[in-house]
Amino acid sequence: MVLNRGISFGISTIYLATAVRDNGGGIVVGTEIVHDKVVQARKNITEAGLETYVDIREGDALETLKTFNQTVDLVLIDGWTHLALDVLKIINPLIRIGGIVVSDNVNTFKDGLKSYVEFLQNPANGYRTSTLNFKGGTEFSVKVAFIWLRLRTIL
Ligand SMILES: C[S@@+](CC[C@H](N)C(=O)[O-])C[C@H]1O[C@@H](n2cnc3c(N)ncnc32)[C@H](O)[C@@H]1O
Numbered sequence: 001m002v003l004n005r006g007i008s009f010g011i012s013t014i015y016l017a018t019a020v021r022d023n024g025g026g027i028v029v030g031t032e033i034v035h036d037k038v039v040q041a042r043k044n045i046t047e048a049g050l051e052t053y054v055d056i057r058e059g060d061a062l063e064t065l066k067t068f069n070q071t072v073d074l075v076l077i078d079g080w081t082h083l084a085l086d087v088l089k090i091i092n093p094l095i096r097i098g099g100i101v102v103s104d105n106v107n108t109f110k111d112g113l114k115s116y117v118e119f120l121q122n123p124a125n126g127y128r129t130s131t132l133n134f135k136g137g138t139e140f141s142v143k144v145a146f147i148w149l150r151l152r153t154i155l
Contacts, residue, residue, distance in 0.1 A: 001026055001027055001028075001029065001070045001071060001072050001073055002016050002020060002026065002027070002028045002029070002072075002073060002074045002075075002076070003028075003029050003030075003068075003072050003074070003075045003076070003091060004016055004028055004029070004030040004031070004075075004076045004078075005030075005031055005061055005075065005076065005077050005078065005079050005084075005087050006030075006031065006032060006061070006077075006078055006079025006080070007030035007031065007032045007037070007038075007041050007056065008032065008037055008041065009037055009040050009041050009044060010030075010040070010041030010042075010044040010045045010054075011044075012076060012078060013028055013030045013041065013045060013054055014044065014045060014048050014050060016028045016074075016076065017045065017048075017050040017053040017054050018048075018050065020053050021050065021053050025053075026053070026073075027053060027054070027055055027070075028053055028054050028055070029054075029055045029056075029057065029068070029070075030054060030055070030056050030057070031056075031057045031058075031059070031061040031064050031065060032056065032057075032058060033058075033059060033060050033061070035058065038056055038058045041056060042056060061079070061083065061087050061090075062083065062086055062087065062090065065087065065090045065091055066090065068090075068091065068094065069094065070094065071094055071095075071096050072091060072094045072095045072096065072099055073096060073099050073100070074099065074100045074101075074102070075088075075091065075095065075099070075100070075101045075102065076102050076103075076104070077101065077102070077103040077104065077116075078103075078104040078105070081105075081109045081112030081113050081116070082112060084103065084113060084116040085115055085116040085119055088101065088116065088119065088120075093146075095143050096143065097143055097144065097145065097146065098142065098143065098144075099142070099143045100140070100141065100142055100143075101120065101127070101139075101140075101141040101142075101143070102138060102139070102140055102141075103116070103117075103120075103138065103139040103141070104136060104138060105136040105137060105138075106131060106136075106137040106138065106139045107131070107136055107137025108136040108137065110137075117129075117131075117139055120139060120141045126143055126144060126145040126146055127141045127142065127143055127144065128141070128142050128144050129141035129142070
């Protein structure tokens with residue numbers, strides 16, 4: 001299962017859903033707060049023939065993701081910077097070990113994403129992470145441990 005936080009008009013969702021389809025199936029869950037963008041994204045995704053691989057949740061990701069309960073393999077964080085850490089914390093328990101979080105524009109929005117990147121860089125939070133030198137900076141993070149495992153070790 002792939003989670004795309006902020007689908008806009010569906011461009012990255014189309015790429016993700018194509019990869020999911022070509023690798024044997026699965027689902028891309030996308031959130032988007034702007035209704036007109038949701039309408040256009042649905043149109044674009046349907047035109048690409050990928051609608052069976054996409055679940056669009058319209059509304060504020062902080063709300064629409066609260067009821068979300070599927071195991072997550074890959075997350076794309078590409079949206080309003082001040083919400084990135086809150087969104088990650090909501091879905092964090094659902095990201096599997098070996099799951100990947102890809103975050104766009106971490107250098108472009110260095111200040112806005114500071115606490116978010118620091119969360120991923122702190123090994124205590126269960127990730128190993130690296131900033132890739134793509135345009136704007138892409139944080140590529142792999143989950144290596146659940147926090148509760150660390151707590152159990154300490155206790
Ligand atoms: C940079 S765009 C995403 C682009 C998309 N990943 C792509 O490449 O096609 C960020 C999107 O996040 C949406 N957004 C902003 N705040 C949001 C929120 N609280 N919940 C859901 N979506 C939100 C915006 O409306 C915008 O369309």
